[in-house]
Amino acid sequence: MTWILDHLDDIGYYTLQHAWLAALPLLLGLLLATPLGWAARRYRGLYTPVVAGTGLLYTIPSLALFILMPLILGTQILDPVNVVVAMTIYTVALLTRTVADGLGAVPDSVIASATAMGLGPVRRLFTVELPLAVPVIAAGLRVAAVSNVSIVSVAALIGVPQLGSLFTDGFYRDFLDPIVAGLVACVVLALLFDLVIVVLARLLTPWLRTGGAP
Amino acid sequence: MIRFEGATKTFPDGTVAVGGLDLLAATGSITVLVGPSGCGKTTSLRMVNRMIEPTGGRIMIDDRDTASMDAAQLRRGIGYVIQHAGLFPHRTIVDNIATVPRLLGWDRSTTRNRALELIERVGLPASFAGRYPHQLSGGQQQRVGVARALAADPPVMLMDEPFSAVDPVVREQLQEEFLRLQSELGKTILFVTHDIDEAVKLGDQVAVLRVGGVLAQVADPATLLRDPVDDFVADFAGRDRGYRGLGFRPAPSLTPRSEPAVTLGTSPEEVRRSGNAWVLVVDDDRRPLGWVEPARVTEPVATDRLHRGGTVARLDGSSRAILDAALSSPSGRGVVVDDDGCLLGTVTSAEVVAALQSPPGPDSSGQP
Amino acid sequence: MNDVLKWLTDGAHWRGGEGIPLRLGEHLLYSGLALLVAAVLAVPLGLWVGHTGRGRYLAVNVSGGLRAVPSLGLLFAAIMLLGPRLSGEAGVFIPSELVLVVLAVPPILAGAYAGVEQVDAAARDAARGMGMRGWQVLWQVEVPNAMPLVISGLRSAALQVVATATLAATVGLGGLGRFLIDGLSVRDYAQMAGGAVLVAALALLVDLLGATLQRLVVSPGVTGQTGRSTARTRRGGRLRLALRS
Known part of the structure; x- marks a missing residue:
């Protein structure tokens, strides 16, 4: 316990590092997965290759992907960019199918009436289809967020500092306190991410907040 | 023959779904339970094969108290057809129909022949035998549902809104074929619907239930339309009762004029x-x-x-x-x-x- | 890139007590054992939860909550807590296997109970109504229809186990992870990248195996691989069970 109190600064620094290493890929992943998911939906023939292809990327174990990144990006092994890109790949892998299925869950009647009122495909996507797909996309984002927070800690093994560094520190010094602190901080951070996404999704879908018709 | 003797179902929260139902469904005829939602018609039906256990009264099938029988054995002897057919997605049509014969331990070839015979009997092409349910339309699935219920040739059939989930044209066809089938088989059928038109069309006897599972009137369709006992039954029987009642009255004797x-x-x-x-x-x-x-x-x-x-x-x-x-x-x-x-x-x-x-x-x- | 290829094709790395075949064997042994134990525990439990609806709340929260726990931290904690009480190799092997099992249970459990839960209520009702007993409903109707999600859960668990077994090299376990961890510690990029390629290939192969298994044991009536299919039969078959390290 005293170790934790003496090292609050370190824990804070690691938490911040961890937060952005997990959050930035989440945003980038969502930005990339949205057009991919839309295309998979729009052009039926693309669905299987896109979803299966991104799904395969998700099978690669994180440590292997972190180590292979320099080979692909030409970066140094210690560069945090490796982690950001790898985590973005995982996020895209998870969210592409979510976006495609979320857009697919928008009722045909809604799309037809939007079209009948003269909305072009682009306007319809941004003002009707994506807003209605928010609940499904948010659910996928929550899974991706929790998974990202957990996976980022592995990057401690390639020397990128974040909460995972507490695990390696503690293990190599045979000292349990940092490990417990790291585990707790990771779980809290994951819950925090989860909460933020839930709140954002609620704000974006005011029509779901009011009770059903009497 | 199915006999409800003061059959009652009170749910743990105190709701009375069926309040002391007395009703006799005669052997070889169709008895329709009809009423608004919440009238306990489905609960009544499901008490017969003990999918829901009554909390009071008795239900007898051919003078045997259903409560005294093993529930699974009881159900194997009763045909059961439900709204969405409830076919098993992982089994082919022929295997779906063979379900009860298999539970009863019939031998393989008898079972298969019986299933193939039933496929044709309910008006489906024999080529459907090896298909899976998702390859069939809703109406076709419902036919398989009926065939599956008939497989072990049970004397009693329970049918819970079997034709409600299909479109009106298909429903009409299914009703016609159901009547044709019944005229050949003469089963004792308890049939639940919320549609009074379906009730008077199919029923030899129609039992109208009011909310809370109380019997409002039981009569043959013509009597029901001509002589409803109270406002509730009259309202439920709906508009054009006089005209619809003519459907149950033989044409008057007339001599048609010759027509050039x-x-x-x-x-x-x-x-x-x-x-x-x-x-x-x-x-x-x-x-x-x-x-x-x-x-x-x-x-x-x-x-x-x-x-x-x-x-x-x-x-x-x-x-x-x-x-x-x-x-x-x-x-x-x-x-x-x-x-x-x-x-x-x-x-x-x-x-x-x-x-x-x-x-x-x-x-x-x-x-x- | 050339160095990695050279490392992978060097015959010396394919022989002996620290060669690729042996490490691969170890990796498969650790992963297979953990998956087997987890499946034996979690599949029946998940089917039971799905069939009876009992313990559902617990199952949902345990399998959801464990997703947030980083596997690396769990592994280190397990070694430090249990290792000293066990002697020799067991001090590494048993805690590692235990962690692998703990991480494999949630996706398998979730797949099994979600699989049973999403079985068409009408089919279940019909099964009971035709006189199937509880276990007959489970074996003849619920399990065959739950198969896509049961296997999906097993696949997720297999990936999780293969990935975490790689990390277990840091605590001294064998397996393909050795190449990555040893490469890291001596700054031999060719070795760690070569190992990473092997680990990635193994993961892909395992997933492919899972896909084949799915094709073999799931009825075409459930997957809808027979042409026209309705929305009802497709729904739920694609629930994603993500849990990885």
Whole structure:
């Protein structure tokens, strides 16, 4: 316990590092997965290759992907960019199918009436289809967020500092306190991410907040 | 025979779904339970095969108390058809139908032959045997559901809104075939629906339930429409009861007036000879085809010029059918045909109504 | 890139007590054992939860909550807590296997109970109504229809186990992870990248195996691989069970 109190600064620094290493890929992943998911939906023939292809990327174990990144990006092994890109790949892998299925869950009647009122495909996507797909996309984002927070800690093994560094520190010094602190901080951070996404999704879908018709 | 003796279902929260139901479903006939949602009709049905256990009273099948039997054994002896068919997605059609025979331990080839026979019996092509449920339409799945319930040839069948989830045209077909099947098989059937039209169409006996599972009236369809016991039943039986009731009343004895008719290809002059505003057209076997207006005929009568609005009726059909034939005919003269569909003559709506107003014969409640 | 290829094709790395075949064998042994134990525990439990609806709340929260726990931290904690009480190799092997099992249970459990839960209520009702007993409903109707999600859960668990077994090299376990960890510690990029390629290939192969298994044991009536299919039969078959390290 005293170790934790003496090292609050370190824990804070690691938490911040961890937060952005997990959050930035989440945003980038969502930005990339949205057009991919839309295309998979729009052009039926693309669905299987896109979803299966991104799904395969998700099978690669994180440590292997972190180590292979320099080979692909030409970066140094210690560069945090490796982690950001790898985590973005995982996020895209998870969210592409979510976006495609979320857009697919928008009722045909809604799309037809939007079209009948003269909305072009682009306007319809941004003002009707994506807003209605928010609940499904948010659910996928929550899974991706929790998974990202957990996976980022592995990057401690390639020397990128974040909460995972507490695990390696503690293990190599045979000292349990940092490990417990790291585990707790990771779980809290994951819950925090989860909460933020839930709140954002609620704000974006005011029509779901009011009770059903009497 | 199924007999409810004060059957009651009170749920743990105190809701009374069925409050002391007394009802007899006679052997070999169709008893329909009908009523608004919340009237406990499905609960009543599900108490028979103990999918829901009654909290009071008894339910007897052929004088055996269902409560004294092993629930699974009891159910294997009762056909069960539900709204969405509930086919097993992972089994082919033939295997779905074979479910109960297999539970009963029938041998392989008997089971298979029985299943194949039933596929055809319910009006499906034999080639469907190896298909999976998702390859069939809703109506086809429901036919398989009926075949599956019939597989072990149970004397008693429970049917819970079996035709509610299909479109009206298919529902009509399924109802017709169900009646045909029942006329061949003579099962004791308890049938639940929320649709009073379906109830009076299919039921030999209709039991109307009110909310809380209380029996409001039980009667044959004609009596129900003609003589509802109270406002609730009257409201539920709906509009046009008098007219719909005619469906259960045999046509009054009438002598159709002979109708001058022409055949296809008749010249305009010939058509005008009768002097009538509308002239009936028949084929070479004197089967009615439609009506033409002589005033508009400029060339020999052809099928595409015919007015086909009128329905045709038989003398031994229902009052409703014969009145409808008169009302729907553009000439005001309803076409009456014999058993082979050949023209007998015509009647007017005034004649039908006049005949209906004279006192009914001794048997006014019989089925058509 | 050339160095990695050279490392992978060097015959010396394919022989002996620290060669690729042996490490691969170890990796498969650790992963297979953990998956087997987890499946034996979690499949029946998940089917039971799905069939009876009992313990559902617990199952949902345990399998959801464990997703947030980082596997690396769990592994280190397990070694430090249990290792000293066990002697020799067991001090590494048993805690590692235990962690692998703990991480494999949630996706398998979730797949099994979600699989049973999403079985068409009408089919279940019909099964009971035709006189199937509880276990007959489970074996003849619920399990065959739950198969896509049961296997999906097993696949997720297999990936999780293969990935975490790689990390277990840091605590001294064998397996393909050795190449990555040893490469890291001596700054031999060719070795760690070569190992990473092997680990990635193994993961892909395992997933492919899972896909084949799915094709073999799931009825075409459930997957809809027979042409026309309705929305009802497709629904739920694609629930994603993500849990990885």
